[in-house]
Amino acid sequence: MDALTAVPSPTNEPVLDHASGSSERADLERRVAQLWNEKHDLPHWIGGRQVLGGHSRTEVTAPFEHRHALGVLDGATEAEARAAVDAAKAAAPMWRGLTFDDRAAIFLKAADLLSGPWRSTLNAATMLGQAKTAIQAEIDAACELIDFWRFNVHFARTILGEQPMVNAKGVWNRSDHRPLDGFVYAITPFNFTAIAGNLPTAPALMGNTVVWKPSPAQALAAHFTMALLEEAGLPPGVINLVHGDGVAVSNVALADQDLAGIHFTGSTGTFRKLWRAVGENIANYRSYPRLVGETGGKGFILAHPSASARVLRTAMLRGAFEYQGQKCSAASRAYVPRSIWSGLRDDVVASTEALTMGPTTDFANFMSAVIDSRAFATHKAAIDRAHATASVRVLAGGTYDDSVGYYVRPTLLEVADPGDESFTTEYFGPILAVHVYPDDEYDSVVRQLESVTDYALTGAVIAQDRAAIARATETLRFAAGNFYINDKPTGAVVGQQPFGGSRASGTNDKAGAATNLLRWTSPRSIKETFVPPTHHGYPHME
Numbered sequence: 247m248d249a250l251t252a253v254p255s256p257t258n259e260p261v262l263d264h265a266s267g268s269s270e271r272a273d274l275e276r277r278v279a280q281l282w283n284e285k286h287d288l289p290h291w292i293g294g295r296q297v298l299g300g301h302s303r304t305e306v307t308a309p310f311e312h313r314h315a316l317g318v319l320d321g322a323t324e325a326e327a328r329a330a331v332d333a334a335k336a337a338a339p340m341w342r343g344l345t346f347d348d349r350a351a352i353f354l355k356a357a358d359l360l361s362g363p364w365r366s367t368l369n370a371a372t373m374l375g376q377a378k379t380a381i382q383a384e385i386d387a388a389c390e391l392i393d394f395w396r397f398n399v400h401f402a403r404t405i406l407g408e409q410p411m412v413n414a415k416g417v418w419n420r421s422d423h424r425p426l427d428g429f430v431y432a433i434t435p436f437n438f439t440a441i442a443g444n445l446p447t448a449p450a451l452m453g454n455t456v457v458w459k460p461s462p463a464q465a466l467a468a469h470f471t472m473a474l475l476e477e478a479g480l481p482p483g484v485i486n487l488v489h490g491d492g493v494a495v496s497n498v499a500l501a502d503q504d505l506a507g508i509h510f511t512g513s514t515g516t517f518r519k520l521w522r523a524v525g526e527n528i529a530n531y532r533s534y535p536r537l538v539g540e541t542g543g544k545g546f547i548l549a550h551p552s553a554s555a556r557v558l559r560t561a562m563l564r565g566a567f568e569y570q571g572q573k574c575s576a577a578s579r580a581y582v583p584r585s586i587w588s589g590l591r592d593d594v595v596a597s598t599e600a601l602t603m604g605p606t607t608d609f610a611n612f613m614s615a616v617i618d619s620r621a622f623a624t625h626k627a628a629i630d631r632a633h634a635t636a637s638v639r640v641l642a643g644g645t646y647d648d649s650v651g652y653y654v655r656p657t658l659l660e661v662a663d664p665g666d667e668s669f670t671t672e673y674f675g676p677i678l679a680v681h682v683y684p685d686d687e688y689d690s691v692v693r694q695l696e697s698v699t700d701y702a703l704t705g706a707v708i709a710q711d712r713a714a715i716a717r718a719t720e721t722l723r724f725a726a727g728n729f730y731i732n733d734k735p736t737g738a739v740v741g742q743q744p745f746g747g748s749r750a751s752g753t754n755d756k757a758g759a760a761t762n763l764l765r766w767t768s769p770r771s772i773k774e775t776f777v778p779p780t781h782h783g784y785p786h787m788e
């Protein structure tokens with residue numbers, strides 16, 4: 247158990263703008279050029295050793311130039327998965343035996359390393375491996391991950407300080423915030439280096455050891471995240487990274503009796519598969535595994551006739567097309583009153599067509615390629631369907647080209663039927679469906695959009711009329727875990743807008759908040775009686 251020291255008060259890491267001529271721009275350009283010309287081996291990290299199994303070597307390529315290899319990863323077999331699980335179990339007594347301060351210091355140091363000497367490396371790896379522009383990499387790989395590490399320490403200390411309010415006379419009650427009784431399996435998505443870094447480290451901060459399976463498409467930045475954590479002093483075996491598609495790792499990890507939790511972010515389909523596998527094996531675990539999963543979304547923008555057209559336009563363009571629409575929070579459906587759309591449509595169409603798209607090595611681009619051939623095929627099919635559907639008009643974009651990179655032009659659809667698949671299906675790409683409604687039907691539009699899709703992650707209302715804002719806020723209470731008023735539905739900041747949704751969008755444990763960290767503890771209540779009774783009878787018996 248830990249002494250109660252104070253931890254540094256967290257503040258959000260300032261976003262560097264990488265303007266031309268700035269020193270951070272020079273650093274980043276240099277690091278981008280270096281990583282572009284290197285080809286890294288991306289080994290597993292098991293028990294502190296970098297392991298190259300050599301079973302199925304897969305090239306990690308730049309999405310905007312898919313013939314250019316940035317690294318080679320080694321897909322884990324069940325042998326590596328077994329070794330990772332065993333290493334996590336072996337390291338557990340040492341790790342939970344450290345004081346909280348010792349664990350916290352490692353992640354605070356990691357945050358400072360990332361804020362300083364490691365910033366350009368993680369940003370550059372994210373720009374090249376995941377095709378993020380400089381600003382999108384900076385808010386993710388640098389700022390959000392630094393914030394996760396600093397704010398988690400603050401929230402964890404608060405949790406550990408939580409003790410029973412009442413001690414009866416002669417009694418001392420204590421809460422021992424134990425880690426879980428087993429290992430945690432962290433499975434992370436391609437789209438955020440910060441999420442990939444947070445999912446294994448949040449349970450580790452609370453004293454758990456972890457098997458981490460990153461997305462193959464995020465493997466380059468994941469590799470440097472492990473190297474950074476090692477430099478920060480993370481002991482061997484606390485986080486064991488295994489690469490690959492995850493099937494072999496799940497075969498081992500989900501079948502192990504000591505699986506104590508899954509920390510997942512990714513698609514709804516994958517999370518449901520994992521949950522099902524845990525359910526089928528439930529009688530074989532020593533404890534009930536904690537299942538935390540943040541999953542898919544179908545973010546909305548709802549405009550009221552009182553909305554500012556300029557605010558709406560910016561929310562649509564940034565919300566839908568930044569990072570190629572590959573944020574779970576992205577705006578992928580918009581509801582716009584006819585009176586506003588008639589004056590705004592040409593501007594939105596022209597602005598969409600003007601968005602610059604190309605390699606992230608060219609800092610002038612607003613967006614780049616989608617992540618891989620599977621994503622490209624999904625968007626191609628959605629665009630082809632839109633072209634072929636009478637009730638859908640393709641207003642902007644609607645083209646794609648994968649000859650060099652997986653490029654999909656930002657696409658704006660005007661859709662007559664608000665129940666169309668473009669309002670219900672997560673494409674996870676740069677496709678925004680717009681439904682134009684008669685101004686006097688605002689309230690029925692709000693009711694329809696509330697439950698048209700299974701997802702409930704993000705949403706925004708754009709309006710000046712306070713009563714309209716209030717009605718949307720109330721009616722859409724369960725339609726979004728992150729709800730924005732007069733802003734885009736993306737860009738949640740740790741410590742400011744804890745992030746997560748419900749329904750098919752996840753367990754809503756809110757990454758980077760105390761609610762998430764609580765899932766990685768299993769409190770023990772200790773009652774100590776100073777002068778215990780020595781007679782078993784009661785006064786009424788005498």
Ligand SMILES: NC(=O)c1ccc[n+]([C@@H]2O[C@H](COP(=O)([O-])OP(=O)(O)OC[C@H]3O[C@@H](n4cnc5c(N)ncnc54)[C@H](O)[C@@H]3O)[C@@H](O)[C@H]2O)c1
Nearest residue numbers: 434435436460461491492496512513516540541542543574
């Ligand atoms: N709600 C949120 O906070 C949030 C944040 C980011 C992304 N997302 C969602 O993530 C999705 C995009 O990410 P993605 O394409 O990487 O998702 P995905 O579900 O395809 O993959 C997520 C991770 O699961 C792994 N995986 C797949 N099958 C597995 C198995 N059987 N065993 C172990 N691991 C397995 C993948 O390799 C990857 O590491 C979108 O649906 C997006 O909305 C949600």
Ligand SMILES: N[C@@H](CCC=O)C(=O)O
Nearest residue numbers: 573574575736737738745
């Ligand atoms: N937290 C990010 C979304 C993460 C999902 O991809 C945002 O708010 O835009």
